[in-house]
Amino acid sequence: MSTDYWYDGADPAVALLHAVRRFRAADQEMRRRTGADMGLNATDTEAVRHIISAERAGSPLTARGLADTLHISTAATAKLLNRLTASGHVRRAPHPGDRRSVIIVATDLTHDEVDEWLSPMHGRMLQAARDVPAGDRRAVIGFLDALVEAVTPDDAARDH
Numbered sequence: 001m002s003t004d005y006w007y008d009g010a011d012p013a014v015a016l017l018h019a020v021r022r023f024r025a026a027d028q029e030m031r032r033r034t035g036a037d038m039g040l041n042a043t044d045t046e047a048v049r050h051i052i053s054a055e056r057a058g059s060p061l062t063a064r065g066l067a068d069t070l071h072i073s074t075a076a077t078a079k080l081l082n083r084l085t086a087s088g089h090v091r092r093a094p095h096p097g098d099r100r101s102v103i104i105v106a107t108d109l110t111h112d113e114v115d116e117w118l119s120p121m122h123g124r125m126l127q128a129a130r131d132v133p134a135g136d137r138r139a140v141i142g143f144l145d146a147l148v149e150a151v152t153p154d155d156a157a158r159d160h
Contacts, residue, residue, distance in 0.1 A: 020147065030121070038113050039087060046070060047080055048089060052106050052114060060103040062095065 007014045035045035050069050054061045061069065067077040081104060084090040089110045095101035106114075132140055 016143070034117055037117060038089070038110075040084075040089070043070065043072070043080060044084055044089075047084065048106060048110060048114070051090060051104055052111070055105060060093075060095075060105060062101055062103055066104060 007017065031045060032042065035042060038045070038048075040048065047066060047070060050066065051061055054065070063077050063081060064074065066081075067074050070077070070080075072080070081090065081092070085092070088107055090104050090106055092102045093105050095103050129137075
């Protein structure tokens with residue numbers, strides 16, 4: 001019996017897991033390249049992603065919210081924000097609903113860089129999703145959600 005990682009290589013379902021691993025590796029490399037192109041380390045890149053996502057959702061992040069999102073200390077977040085501010089990627093702005101608080105927003109430079117480097121890729125990803133037959137999308141979503149559940153610790157699943 002041949003084995004493939006921890007799986008029986010003869011099981012045809014293992015090909016799906018290989019495809020997921022290839023995607024994850026390509027995604028990690030894309031994030032590394034994008035961060036390097038923007039002059040950011042991995043944590044900085046992840047922070048920028050969350051900051052922009054929160055802005056687009058209409059719920060900009062505070063420093064505390066970013067710390068919670070990234071699962072890092074407030075001291076580490078302060079250093080991260082100092083780096084991102086110094087590099088021109090983010091700025092602090094008054095909170096629209098709480099004058100005592102400050103939100104973190106991505107600068108126009110950051111939005112331009114992200115749009116330049118990621119928009120073509122996002123378009124290709126959307127096209128790949130559109131190319132999945134409509135009748136198969138639910139199965140793909142179910143498979144990916146089952147993988148999320150499989151890798152999520154039981155205590156984390158209970159917390160959500």
